[in-house]
Amino acid sequence: xxxxxxxxxxxxxxxxxxxxxxxxxIGIMIGAGTRDENKQTNGMAHYIEHCVxxxxxxxxxxxxxxxxxxxxxxxxxxxxxxxxxxYAATPRxxxxxxxxxxxxxxxxATFPKKETEKExxxxxxxxxxxxxxxxxxxYDDFESILFDNYPIAMPILGTKxxxxxxxxxxxxxxxxxxxxxVPSNMxxxxxxxxxxxxxxxxxxxHLGYLPISSHCSRSFRxxxxxxxxxxxxxxxxxxxxxxxxxxxxxxxxxKKQLSMFLLNNILGGGSLSSRLNLTLRxxxxxxxxxESQYVPLSDTGYWGxxxxxxxxxxxxxxxxxxxxxxxxxxxxxxxxxxxxALNQIHGQMAISAENQENKVLSMGKQVLYHNVAPTWQQxxxxxxxxxxxxxxxxxxxxxQEENIxxxxxx
Numbered sequence: 001x002x003x004x005x006x007x008x009x010x011x012x013x014x015x016x017x018x019x020x021x022x023x024x025x026i027g028i029m030i031g032a033g034t035r036d037e038n039k040q041t042n043g044m045a046h047y048i049e050h051c052v053x054x055x056x057x058x059x060x061x062x063x064x065x066x067x068x069x070x071x072x073x074x075x076x077x078x079x080x081x082x083x084x085x086x087y088a089a090t091p092r093x094x095x096x097x098x099x100x101x102x103x104x105x106x107x108x109a110t111f112p113k114k115e116t117e118k119e120x121x122x123x124x125x126x127x128x129x130x131x132x133x134x135x136x137x138x139y140d141d142f143e144s145i146l147f148d149n150y151p152i153a154m155p156i157l158g159t160k161x162x163x164x165x166x167x168x169x170x171x172x173x174x175x176x177x178x179x180x181x182v183p184s185n186m187x188x189x190x191x192x193x194x195x196x197x198x199x200x201x202x203x204x205x206h207l208g209y210l211p212i213s214s215h216c217s218r219s220f221r222x223x224x225x226x227x228x229x230x231x232x233x234x235x236x237x238x239x240x241x242x243x244x245x246x247x248x249x250x251x252x253x254x255k256k257q258l259s260m261f262l263l264n265n266i267l268g269g270g271s272l273s274s275r276l277n278l279t280l281r282x283x284x285x286x287x288x289x290x291e292s293q294y295v296p297l298s299d300t301g302y303w304g305x306x307x308x309x310x311x312x313x314x315x316x317x318x319x320x321x322x323x324x325x326x327x328x329x330x331x332x333x334x335x336x337x338x339x340x341a342l343n344q345i346h347g348q349m350a351i352s353a354e355n356q357e358n359k360v361l362s363m364g365k366q367v368l369y370h371n372v373a374p375t376w377q378q379x380x381x382x383x384x385x386x387x388x389x390x391x392x393x394x395x396x397x398x399x400q401e402e403n404i405x406x407x408x409x410x
Contacts, residue, residue: 003363003373004196008204010212011184015367016199017191017360024095024192025356027087028102029364032180034081035152035221040165043123043158044176046079047166050123051173052086053077054115056108059101061115067101075101081143081152082298083365089357092192096202099190103206106181111173120167127157134242134409135289135308142244142407145232146302150224182213189364191356218369223299224248229405236409241314245321245406246304249398252296252369258383259394260294260303266341266391267328268292268305270348275324276305284320286313298369303398311410318406325404328395332388342384349376 001018008014033045054061068075073090075098086105090098130136140155147153158166166172188203227248236242250257268276268291280287290307309317333341353359353376366373 003375005367005372006196006200008183008200008208010208010210011182011214012186012188012203012207012210013367013371014188014190014199014203015363015373016189016194016196017363018193018196019191019356020193021356022092022193023089023356024092024098024190024194025087025089025360026095026099026102026190026192027085027188027360027364028106029083029085029187029189029361029368030106030181031083031185031216031218031368032176033079033083034154034156035150036180037151037154037158039154040162041172041176042154042162043156044166044173045084046156046158047119047123047163048109048173048176049077049079049084049086050119051111051116052105052109054119055110055112056104057110058104058108064101064105068098071097073098079156081156083368085361085364087189087357087361092194095190095192095194095198099188099202100206106186107207107210109177111170113170116170117167120163123157123163124160127160130157134236134238135306138242138244138306138407138409139304141232141234142246142304142405143302145230145405145407146227146246146248147224147300148228148230149226150222152224152297152300179215182215183207183210184213185216187364187368189360189367191360191363218298221299227403229403231406233408233410238409240308241311242306242308242409243314243318243406244304244306245318245404246292246302247398247400247403247405249294249301249303250296251299251301254296254301256390256394256397257296258379259386259390260296260398262341262345262383262386263328263391263394263398264292264294264303265345265348266333267324271344273344275327276307276321279320279324280307280317284316286310286317286320290317314408314410322401325395325399325401329392329399332392334388338386338388338391342386345383346380349380352376 006014075088077086144153292305294303363373
């Protein structure tokens with residue numbers, strides 16, 4: 001299906017992809033996340049994401065829930081370091097009604113004091129739950145050393161102290177909304193058996209009245225430039241040792257983003273045949289969980305390896321991980337190995353594209369940062385043009401041992 005684009009006069013971008021399904025997906029992505037906060041407002045984006053569901057000028061919290069669930073739909077939201085996203089899946093005949101609800105949430109939330117106080121407690125519980133999960137918390141701590149002294153290093157959930165400040169100063173919430181929840185900083189994304197002119201009609205009706213603003217969060221973000229590798233250990237009294245190691249990497253849209261994407265998949269992506277999994281788990285039996293990831297952001301990025309093992313195996317696991325990184329830097333893939341890696345990622349991309357929710361969320365994010373959303377087939381065509389020399393060059397730029405930071409819970 002063709003991907004269609006339109007921009008409302010107030011600057012709101014719209015991207016839509018048709019389908020023959022009876023289910024429609026609709027979402028609004030806002031370019032506002034943790035890296036747009038400071039120490040006093042840390043957690044603001046996530047706090048707002050929670051609290052907009054607590055009431056609008058036309059609906060109470062219970063009415064918001066019923067508005068989507070009474071038609072058999074599902075609604076959700078999430079916050080990242082760079083975006084806040086509200087989205088829903090709904091029977092296609094309720095497309096207009098669902099878009100109206102999402103529009104109401106992002107433009108007419110009232111933040112009733114009684115409800116936001118309850119949600120404040122919910123978020124504090126979420127923070128405590130997160131702190132009790134070392135396999136999740138270590139990612140936050142790892143990002144904090146990779147981006148030390150930059151806002152992007154702060155936790156998405158905020159801290160108890162910063163959330164108290166937000167609660168004490170509700171005017172700061174409205175200031176945030178006025179600055180970031182503006183059409184020029186939003187993308188409306190959708191997929192379904194809906195005529196595109198109808199999508200534009202509903203968007204104009206429910207979001208077209210928002211005033212024009214030239215604000216774009218990316219224009220005000222501090223690009224992380226300084227980086228000094230760090231090696232830190234924390235005593236967490238966990239049963240296993242939890243380890244992460246990695247470094248900075250290419251941002252979204254970089255010419256070598258796809259070579260890093262393929263390289264990461266070979267190293268420790270989602271397959272059992274990844275090099276890290278074969279070496280540390282299948283051959284040595286040292287770990288249950290080991291994986292690598294590459295996270296490109298709007299103007300920076302990072303890659304990291306995560307593993308958990310018994311304390312007595314800590315040094316051996318780290319040594320083996322470094323050996324796999326060295327192998328990628330020094331040994332070019334054979335033509336057979338490259339073909340196998342491409343075949344594998346082709347299948348993974350095809351299967352991932354069947355998950356319609358992930359597909360539309362990715363579409364929204366690509367338009368937010370680059371105003372265009374290539375299909376997975378178009379992306380794969382670019383992957384096919386990569387050579388073993390390209391991957392070797394990327395490995396030697398990104399995986400150098402002297403640039404790697406590490407963090408250990410033991």
